[in-house]
Amino acid sequence: MDCPLEDIFRGTVAVMGNLDGVHRGHQALIGEARKMAEIMSKPLAAITFEPHPRYAFRPETENFLLTTLNKKIELLGHQGVETVFLLPFNRRLSMLDPAEFVEDILGNILGLSGIAVGADFQFGRKRSGTAQMLDELARKAGIEPMIVKPVADKGAVEKFSSTDARDAIKEGRPQDTARILGRPWSVTGIVEKGKQLGRTLDFPTANIRLGDLIEPAKGVYAVKVNLNGETHNGVANFGSRPTVDGEGVLLEVYIFDFNGNIYGETLEVELHHFIRPEQKFDGLDALKAQISEDSATARRLLTQ
Ligand SMILES: Cc1cc2nc3c(=O)[nH]c(=O)nc-3n(C[C@H](O)[C@H](O)[C@H](O)COP(=O)(O)O)c2cc1C
Numbered sequence: 514m515d516c517p518l519e520d521i522f523r524g525t526v527a528v529m530g531n532l533d534g535v536h537r538g539h540q541a542l543i544g545e546a547r548k549m550a551e552i553m554s555k556p557l558a559a560i561t562f563e564p565h566p567r568y569a570f571r572p573e574t575e576n577f578l579l580t581t582l583n584k585k586i587e588l589l590g591h592q593g594v595e596t597v598f599l600l601p602f603n604r605r606l607s608m609l610d611p612a613e614f615v616e617d618i619l620g621n622i623l624g625l626s627g628i629a630v631g632a633d634f635q636f637g638r639k640r641s642g643t644a645q646m647l648d649e650l651a652r653k654a655g656i657e658p659m660i661v662k663p664v665a666d667k668g669a670v671e672k673f674s675s676t677d678a679r680d681a682i683k684e685g686r687p688q689d690t691a692r693i694l695g696r697p698w699s700v701t702g703i704v705e706k707g708k709q710l711g712r713t714l715d716f717p718t719a720n721i722r723l724g725d726l727i728e729p730a731k732g733v734y735a736v737k738v739n740l741n742g743e744t745h746n747g748v749a750n751f752g753s754r755p756t757v758d759g760e761g762v763l764l765e766v767y768i769f770d771f772n773g774n775i776y777g778e779t780l781e782v783e784l785h786h787f788i789r790p791e792q793k794f795d796g797l798d799a800l801k802a803q804i805s806e807d808s809a810t811a812r813r814l815l816t817q
């Protein structure tokens with residue numbers, strides 16, 4: 514579509530929220546916004562906040578993010594979002610009152626044509642702005658509002674929620690997380706060098722760090738690995754490797770039927786099934802025997 518540069522940024526229909534995880538509830542919301550954008554013949558945008566407001570208010574809080582910013586932007590792109598407006602969530606933004614936020618930011622600066630939010634969206638100083646207020650304020654500012662009710666799984670009462678997806682990750686229930694997200698939860702990272710012990714166990718493991726992401730339950734998972742556009746099956750341990758006195762926590766992946774030097778490469782690891790909790794073994798032989806068994810279990814689970 515050929516249009517003046519300004520029109521790419523002004524006049525969009527935007528979905529607004531933290532959108533962490535871009536889960537099935539968010540996807541439904543974006544779907545509604547997409548329909549509105551189509552009807553109005555406007556580009557679809559997303560407005561999100563960085564850092565996540567929860568980090569801004571309580572910087573000491575433990576990591577809880579389901580998606581990094583990069584992953585969120587990639588997933589929004591898959592949903593048809595053409596432009597992402599990233600609002601710096603700083604003191605100034607958090608102190609705006611709801612009317613200022615809608616008039617100045619959504620109206621004057623972004624020049625939105627439409628705005629879609631979930632019914633539980635709160636905004637502005639002390640979260641005093643509700644979806645209902647947004648509806649009224651947006652109309653006044655000449656922006657078409659849409660408040661979308663939360664959606665639930667077929668037959669379920671509970672709506673899709675980031676909190677439930679996080680609890681499932683922390684408790685080692687990756688399939689429950691995947692049901693909420695509509696895809697397996699994954700971690701993307703650059704392969705780092707470790708103690709180079711893995712190869713001596715005959716199980717070389719590519720190591721990646723979680724960064725700001727939420728920590729899954731410590732233990733062993735059947736995983737799928739995306740590397741340079743190819744998908745491989747594998748088995749991974751997330752934890753502190755007590756058997757070898759590991760330092761800090763790492764996600765370590767043994768990729769099946771693969772041999773290659775991938776230090777420095779980007780790896781995406783999808784958690785599919787939880788196999789067992791991490792343990793401290795009496796020596797490397799016992800650990801090696803267990804990894805061998807874990808690999809067989811993972812192969813079976815991934816080909817079912
Ligand atoms: C499938 C799998 C399961 C593992 N389970 C455990 C475990 O239960 N306890 C543990 O201390 N380390 C476990 N490890 C981690 C190993 O200790 C680690 O891969 C090995 O020390 C190699 O470390 P390196 O990558 O620093 O060379 C596991 C690794 C894999 C691949």
Ligand SMILES: Nc1ncnc2c1ncn2[C@@H]1O[C@H](COP(=O)(O)OP(=O)(O)O)[C@@H](O)[C@H]1O
Binds near residue numbers: 709717718720766770
């Ligand atoms: N099948 C495989 N799965 C994972 N990594 C592999 C595999 N084959 C070779 N490698 C390479 O071996 C490295 C891991 O070997 P390892 O001895 O565990 O060393 P490190 O402690 O540095 O992770 C990986 O980063 C990768 O470059």
